[in-house]
Amino acid sequence: MKFYNTKNIKKIKIYYIKIIYYKKNTKKMKKTLLLFDFDKTIIQNDVIHSLTLHFIPDLYNKMNGNLYKVNPWIPFNNEIFKEMKKNNVTIEQLKEKMGKFELSQNFNELFTFIKNNKEKYDVNILSAGNKYCIIKILEQKNLLSLFNNIYADNGEEDEENLIKVSSIGFLNCNYCNPALCKSLVFDKYFKGKYKNVIFICDGYNDFCLSKKLGKNDLILVKKDHALYKILYEKNGLKEIKCKISIWNNGLEIIKVLKEELKYSV
Numbered sequence: 001m002k003f004y005n006t007k008n009i010k011k012i013k014i015y016y017i018k019i020i021y022y023k024k025n026t027k028k029m030k031k032t033l034l035l036f037d038f039d040k041t042i043i044q045n046d047v048i049h050s051l052t053l054h055f056i057p058d059l060y061n062k063m064n065g066n067l068y069k070v071n072p073w074i075p076f077n078n079e080i081f082k083e084m085k086k087n088n089v090t091i092e093q094l095k096e097k098m099g100k101f102e103l104s105q106n107f108n109e110l111f112t113f114i115k116n117n118k119e120k121y122d123v124n125i126l127s128a129g130n131k132y133c134i135i136k137i138l139e140q141k142n143l144l145s146l147f148n149n150i151y152a153d154n155g156e157e158d159e160e161n162l163i164k165v166s167s168i169g170f171l172n173c174n175y176c177n178p179a180l181c182k183s184l185v186f187d188k189y190f191k192g193k194y195k196n197v198i199f200i201c202d203g204y205n206d207f208c209l210s211k212k213l214g215k216n217d218l219i220l221v222k223k224d225h226a227l228y229k230i231l232y233e234k235n236g237l238k239e240i241k242c243k244i245s246i247w248n249n250g251l252e253i254i255k256v257l258k259e260e261l262k263y264s265v
């Protein structure tokens, strides 16, 4: 029969592949993007600050703890790890120390809530830190599988440097320069793919992306931290189009997520 010739079978195959692809995409469209900052949001402290203070306190004290002010950020990260190596710090010691970093208050409960509602969310981390440290911390807390992806600068174990950090790009932003710009990463990987976006964050470098989000989106801002101060003490609020909630702990975030689910279709 003519119907069964290879040309027709090929057409049928393509047709079914298109249906599967369409179904997959519409499913993704219906999800909410849960986007987490890492330092001071998922964990209580800041990775680079805490490691520097613990392993090379002389350098930390010399800079009065103002590590963020160093420009450019990535070469400075490499200098820190090089200095640790000079001081005979091992990669095992680093990992052990990172394993002891604590999650923010009630984030265990928050992550259990997200696990129980996983089909509604695409859960990602977007951080100006390095991916190596983030993965090692999450692995030790059995949390790595919760996240669909981690967007951060590259980091790898290195003989000479202990950890070698390198940029993944996304640097051409006047506001975020010279660290990674979360808006540029967002535009490349997430924009237009989700029903809405919920961004859980705390820092000054979360302002750039917060300004981009639309009226169906939501930022969850950590009380009294840098982004909170930009919004409420430095007039940043007038530049925000999306909804805003303030959080002190994971239980407050769960409450907001539950509210959002009530109104989502």
Ligand SMILES: [Zn+2]
Binding pocket: 173, 174, 175, 176, 177, 181, 182, 183, 184, 208, 209
């Ligand atoms: Zn930016």
